[in-house]
Amino acid sequence: MTRGGRHLVLVGLMGAGKTAVGARCAERLGRPFIDTDALVETATGTSVAELFASVGESAFRDLERRAVEDACSSPEAAVIACGGGAVLDPGSRRRIAAAGSVVWLRAAPARLAARVGDGSERPLLRLGTPTATLKRLAEARAPAYGAVADVVIDTDDLSVDGVADAVLDAYEVGEPG
Ligand code: S3P
Numbered sequence: 001m002t003r004g005g006r007h008l009v010l011v012g013l014m015g016a017g018k019t020a021v022g023a024r025c026a027e028r029l030g031r032p033f034i035d036t037d038a039l040v041e042t043a044t045g046t047s048v049a050e051l052f053a054s055v056g057e058s059a060f061r062d063l064e065r066r067a068v069e070d071a072c073s074s075p076e077a078a079v080i081a082c083g084g085g086a087v088l089d090p091g092s093r094r095r096i097a098a099a100g101s102v103v104w105l106r107a108a109p110a111r112l113a114a115r116v117g118d119g120s121e122r123p124l125l126r127l128g129t130p131t132a133t134l135k136r137l138a139e140a141r142a143p144a145y146g147a148v149a150d151v152v153i154d155t156d157d158l159s160v161d162g163v164a165d166a167v168l169d170a171y172e173v174g175e176p177g
Contacts, residue, residue, distance in 0.1 A: 006077040007100035008171050011145055013137055014084045014122050015112030016105035017155055017163055022081035024164040025171075034074060035081045039067035048083075052123035061089065068092040072099040084137070085124075087144040097148045103167050104149035107156045109134040 008025060010018040019035050026033035037048050040063045044051060051060045064086055071080045072095045080099065086092050096102055107115075112134045119125030125133050146152075151170045155163045 007072065007074070007080050008078075008167070009072075009080045009082060009096055009099050009102045009148075010105055010167070011082050011087055011096065011102060011148060012084065012105035013107075013112055013134060013141070014119075014125065015115035015134070016084070016107055017115070017160060018081035018084075018105055020160045021105065021155075021163045021167060022079045024160055025167055026079035028164065028168060029079065032074070032076055032078045033081070034071045034078050036064060036067040036071055036086055037081075037083045039070060040064055040083075043067070047121075049121055049123050057123075061085070065089050065092055068095055072096065085141075087141065087148055093144060093148050101171050102148045102150050103170065104145045104152045105155050105163065105167075106145075106152055107154065109138055111156050112138075 008029070010022050012018055022035065023033050040051070040060070041047055044063065046054070048060065051063070064083055068082060068086050068089075069092075071078070077100070082096060087096065109131050113130035116122055116125060116130060119130045124137070127133065153163060153166050153170070158166065
């Protein structure tokens with residue numbers, strides 16, 4: 001499933017497990033793990049939730065675009081977890097698709113909502129119920145995730161290790177010998 005680049009990139013909605021699964025995959029592959037939200041937070045010294053509140057979503061998206069660029073241009077082959085909305089930017093979509101093997105972690109909105117808990121760290125989930133918001137985002141973003149993904153994994157009934165197994169199976173099967 002490798003499409004040119006060398007990274008393993010995880011995309012999907014909030015609660016899909018990108019960070020937990022990405023960290024597990026990186027550990028098992030012996031590679032660095034890069035989380036675009038964490039890059040933004042390190043660069044600004046501010047949490048994502050605080051950035052939404054202080055500078056707004058559009059300024060956050062600019063920072064996120066730079067974080068995606070930095071992550072994808074990392075010289076060492078890495079495992080990269082992209083924030084759920086990173087695929088909204090067309091330039092980031094191109095970078096993500098060219099960066100390596102891209103896995104879309106998918107789950108039903110109610111399952112995602114259960115995983116994000118009260119959503120207090122996710123500003124987009126503060127309006128309405130998390131399940132309804134995640135359902136709306138899933139519908140709106142499916143084309144963008146689909147455009148970058150080489151593989152889709154439905155994670156509903158899988159543990160973090162189970163998802164990591166599925167990701168690495170797909171990744172290693174597709175890796176050139
Ligand atoms: C967002 C997802 C979050 C974070 C921000 C916006 C989104 O990342 O970047 O709250 O637009 O889906 P996770 O997907 O890692 O929770």
